[in-house]
Amino acid sequence: MRQLKGTLLNFLIITASVLFLIPALSADTFAVDTCIDCHKDKKFRIQDKKLFNYYNKWKGSIHDVAGVSCSDCHGGDSTRAKKEKAHPKNLSPTNISSMVFYKNIPKTCGKCHEKVYKNFIQSKHYKALEKAGKGPNCATCHGSLVTNVYYASIVSKTCASCHNQQTKNHPEIIKTAEQILQRLNVSRGYLKWASRHFKDSDKVELLKSINKLYQNISDSWHQFNFANTDENSRELLSELRTIFNETYNKEKKKKE
Ligand code: HEC
Ligand code: HEC
Ligand code: HEC
Numbered sequence: 021m022r023q024l025k026g027t028l029l030n031f032l033i034i035t036a037s038v039l040f041l042i043p044a045l046s047a048d049t050f051a052v053d054t055c056i057d058c059h060k061d062k063k064f065r066i067q068d069k070k071l072f073n074y075y076n077k078w079k080g081s082i083h084d085v086a087g088v089s090c091s092d093c094h095g096g097d098s099t100r101a102k103k104e105k106a107h108p109k110n111l112s113p114t115n116i117s118s119m120v121f122y123k124n125i126p127k128t129c130g131k132c133h134e135k136v137y138k139n140f141i142q143s144k145h146y147k148a149l150e151k152a153g154k155g156p157n158c159a160t161c162h163g164s165l166v167t168n169v170y171y172a173s174i175v176s177k178t179c180a181s182c183h184n185q186q187t188k189n190h191p192e193i194i195k196t197a198e199q200i201l202q203r204l205n206v207s208r209g210y211l212k213w214a215s216r217h218f219k220d221s222d223k224v225e226l227l228k229s230i231n232k233l234y235q236n237i238s239d240s241w242h243q244f245n246f247a248n249t250d251e252n253s254r255e256l257l258s259e260l261r262t263i264f265n266e267t268y269n270k271e272k273k274k275k276e
């Protein structure tokens with residue numbers, strides 16, 4: 021009887037722990053992401069508008085969709101439910117050891133965007149950023165939550181904040197930047213077209229080599245060495261146009 025009582029007691033204890041522990045564990049250890057859980061709270065709309073806006077910008081962004089969360093860029097422990105435990109010590113962007121201190125941003129983004137980072141650290145932008153803090157970092161152009169600068173049409177605005185007649189810092193590069201980006205954009209269109217039309221093996225080989233050329237030029241963008249990128253993007257586009265015209269004319273002749 022005593023043994024049975026013991027077993028019953030054990031059973032009760034185990035059941036109780038299972039009932040209480042599992043929710044406790046899932047709230048604290050298996051939680052999806054405590055940064056998001058807390059920061060998405062609508063109360064911040066009134067209590068802290070800035071905080072609310074950052075969450076809102078992240079929500080639905082390319083990083084959200086790709087599973088990149090607050091802690092990937094800010095650090096901290098996204099399994100802890102309490103703010104004090106979750107937040108890293110160097111949370112504020114004004115703290116020089118913060119992952120988002122302006123000079124540390126390239127390294128933080130570079131964890132995942134390795135190729136861009138490798139090219140960027142060769143640029144005068146990076147050197148100027150490191151030295152006197154005068155160069156742009158990734159967030160200057162992309163926004164901290166990656167919401168701006170992609171298209172030739174809006175690049176000029178971002179660049180012009182530093183490259184203009186007053187600063188005399190290479191104001192002429194804006195026009196070049198627009199042209200390079202436009203060429204890259206049109207090239208992407210041709211490459212898409214070619215991937216649908218090139219079926220023979222020799223054409224597929226050609227396509228492969230041009231894709232590689234495109235990739236190299238696109239990668240070189242973040243070196244901000246336009247002497248190379250300007251010339252190479254011009255050649256790429258002219259080659260693609262020639263190939264397009266040849267193929268298009270041949271197809272047209274066949275149909276006639
Ligand atoms: C339980 C709620 C809670 C959790 C969990 C939480 N935060 Fe916060 N966070 C806040 C509040 C409230 C603020 C406003 C400032 C303050 O009260 O410390 C804040 C501020 C911030 C700021 C702005 C800091 C500044 O100096 O302006 C960042 C960035 C931030 N949190 C990121 C994170 C990250 C990353 C995580 C997860 C690792 C996280 N938070 C987890 C509630 C939370
Ligand atoms: C892709 C990287 C990235 C992600 C993801 C990210 N942030 Fe940030 N965040 C930054 C950078 C860089 C800064 C600093 C530049 C600035 O102030 O905009 C910043 C600044 C902030 C600030 C302003 C702090 C201050 O005191 O000025 C807040 C608040 C913030 N982030 C909250 C969040 C929250 C909440 C999340 C998740 C929902 C998040 N961030 C996700 C990169 C990121
Ligand atoms: C934890 C990894 C991670 C971090 C940190 C990160 N990113 Fe991303 N980023 C991604 C992923 C994954 C994507 C989704 C598309 C892809 O695979 O390129 C993406 C997409 C992007 C894109 C769009 C690319 C495209 O081809 O449309 C840009 C621009 C970008 N990130 C810039 C940044 C910047 C700027 C920072 C720092 C403030 C940053 N990222 C930090 C992983 C990360």
Ligand code: HEC
Pocket residue numbers: 125126127129130133136137140145156157158159160161162169170171175201204205238239241242
């Ligand atoms: C001076 C402005 C500027 C700076 C600084 C900058 N970028 Fe960009 N970035 C651009 C522009 C413009 C494009 C679009 C290029 C194109 O159309 O091919 C781009 C494209 C990208 C892309 C998508 C294409 C690709 O090459 O993968 C990613 C990812 C990216 N940048 C990440 C970063 C990161 C990470 C940093 C910092 C290490 C950074 N950028 C610094 C302007 C900038």
Ligand code: HEC
Pocket residue numbers: 144145148154155156157160161175178179180181182183189190193194197244245246
């Ligand atoms: C935060 C300020 C800032 C922003 C924004 C900025 N730049 Fe710069 N840029 C600089 C500085 C500083 C230098 C270094 C100048 C030097 O050393 O001669 C530089 C140098 C360059 C150079 C090298 C010039 C040369 O011939 O040596 C290019 C190209 C360039 N930037 C392009 C751009 C483009 C394109 C944009 C916009 C997408 C842009 N920059 C946005 C500050 C900026």
